[in-house]
Amino acid sequence: MSNSNDTSQLPGCPQMPTLKSKGFQLHGQDFTVGGIARVGGARLQELLNPSALRLKREQKHATEEAHRLFNKAFFAAQLKHYDIPFHSSHKRDELLSLLKNAVSQGKCNRVPQSVLDIAAAMKTDYAPLYQKWQAECAAWDAEKKQRDDEAFAKCKTPGERANCDLDRFMDMYFLTNGKPDKSKTPKPLALSGFQDRSSLHSRAERVPGLETCSGGPPSSRELCIGWDSSEVFALASRVSERAYEAEKAQQTAEWEQQMACHRRYIARSLGTGSGGSRQPDKFDLARCLGSYIIQCDEIADQWPDVVRGHTLTMDISKGKGNTLLAAYDFGIIEGTMILSLSEDTLKAIVGGDTSESEASRSDDFYSSEDDGDGDEEGIHTQQPDGGIKRKAGQSSSLARATASAVVRHPVTAKRRKTGAMPSLTRRVYLRLRGRETGEGEIIPDPDSGHIDFLSNSCATFAGLVYHLTFVAKNVEFRGYKVSDTPRVKPEAWEDFSYEAYEHARVGRWY
Incomplete structure (x- = not known):
């Protein structure tokens, strides 16, 4: 059959x-x-x-x-x-x-x-x-074969043919009378759209000399099959390259759509739409309040499936005393930040030292290909390529998410440069807690970092987390304001305590 x-x-x-x-x-x-x-x-x-x-x-x-x-x-x-x-x-x-x-x-x-x-x-x-049943089965088989013939004839690509009927596919491309026939398809095939890769891998193993290899991101792997192993592996590599380029193009397009909100905010709040400028004379922490969209190449490169179609955000609200609270959503992790102009204030609230000394931060973090943020006209809106980094302390669910990340570009991309060295008087220090969004594992140990606002208007900032749990060390991110009003209320800092961690851990298993 x-x-x-x-x-x-x-x-x-x-x-x-x-x-x-x-x-x-x-x-x-x-x-x-x-x-x-x-x-x-x-x-x-x-x-x-x-x-x-x-x-x-x-x-x-x-x-x-x-x-x-x-x-x-x-x-x-x-x-x-x-x-x-x-x-x-x-x-x-x-x-x-x-x-x-x-x-x-x-x-x-x-x-x-x-x-x-x-x-x-x-x-x-x-x-x-019994004889009547045999006749009915013969008629049914004949009709099914006719339909199978018609369905297979309608297929236009090798992948469609493999999806339709693996036996016919193997006979068409690789076998003659059940024996290997290299003359039928000398060059390897990439089976775009084919789903049942494990079955074809198994079939190919039973054919002497036939090789298979899959390329592309794990969420949409594309099987390549042929007689020459080096050619099959090279084709799979090209499939991965195309998938990477398509993923980056999609990220760029999505980011451009998000940046439109920031440009509308700039035109409305700073008067750039009419050629005017209303830059404040000095930095004021209160101007940090509002809603920001976030760009983080490290997360986008490692977890494209998580951030695809998802806007990373950070909403800053007034905290107690001279502090601010922020609700952040970085796709793979979300939670609450405490922000302050003083590290000593944060140490008094949270306790402990920063996880990385300032000397360990990237020397080129503020060397710029941007025009800066002095009059908000030099906003970098194109999603840049990101370099390969190792994840630190990755949880089980994030390890699985990483396994589904897009295959990396073979040429390491240059680190994106984030603007001219801003004044340290606009530096705001941070501590963050949160949870990973896969299984809900809570991060009770605060991660440290800082944010440098690139102008007194606080419309954009460049941030750095010295060691972002589940992600990497020295994780850079940028924020672009879209509203002066925060849209998300921060969760309580205590919601990410060790007690909350233990309660969530028990809840995941019982």
Whole structure:
């Protein structure tokens, strides 16, 4: 039978008929009582008395088979097969006793003539039913084959053909009369859109010389198949390259859409739409309040499936005293930040030292390809390429998310440069707690970092987390304001405490 998918309108294959008479049934060649076949008298004797067998191994097998077979329906069926009277009201042990007596008296050594006559009569009545069923199956097979032929003929690509029918696909490209035929397809194929990669991998392993390799991101792997392993691997590499470029293009397009909100904010709040400028004379922490969209190459590169179609955000609200609170959503992690102009203030609130000294931060963090933020005209809006970094302390769910990240570009991209060195008077220090968004694991140990606002208007900033849990060290991110009003209220700092961590951990498993 073909395994074509194009049989949605075709009725199911006709079912083999079953004939019932006088408590017996005939299904094909199987003559049974309620589907239970007759067991010979000699074997019944062994099942009823396993210890009488000579070999321990045989005793064990007989005991296991008896344990599997022995129930009320089995005992009743054997009594019926040997035409031994019993009442339907009899319980299991009563039926077992009747069967033991019949076996010991030799009543199960041969099939009674009465039962043989019933079986013969049923076979006579069954023959025309069986012949009719065979004819219906032949007609069904012919119609299905025609539909399979039509469906396969409509396929335009190797991937579509493999999805439609693997057997036909293999015959078309790689086999002749079931034998390997390299002349049919000398060059490797990339099976775009093909889903059942494991089945084709298994098929290819049974064909001498046929190689397979998959390329592209794990969420949408594309299988490549051919005779030359180096050519197959090279094709898979090109598939990965194309997937990476497509992923970056999609990220760029999505970021451009998000940046439109920031440009509207700039035009409305700073007057750039009319050519004016209202830059404040000095930095004021209160101007930091509002809603920002966030760009983080490290996260976007490592978890493209997580951030695809998802806007990273940071909403800054007024905190206690001279502090601010921010609700952040970085895609793979979310939570609360405490912001302050003073590290000492944060240490007094949170405790402990920063996780990385300022000397460990990237020397080129503020060397610029941007025009800066002095008049808000030099905003960098194009999603840049990001370099490869190692994730630190990754949790199980984030490890799985990383496994589904897009295959990296073979050429390491240059680190994006984030603007001219801003004044340190606009530096705001931060501590953050949060949770990873896969399994909800809480991050109770505060991560440290800082944000440098690139102008007194606080419309953009460049941030750095010295060691962002689950991600990497020295994680850079940028913020672009879209509103002076925060849109998300921060969760309480205590919601990410060690007690909350333990409660969430227990809740995930129990």
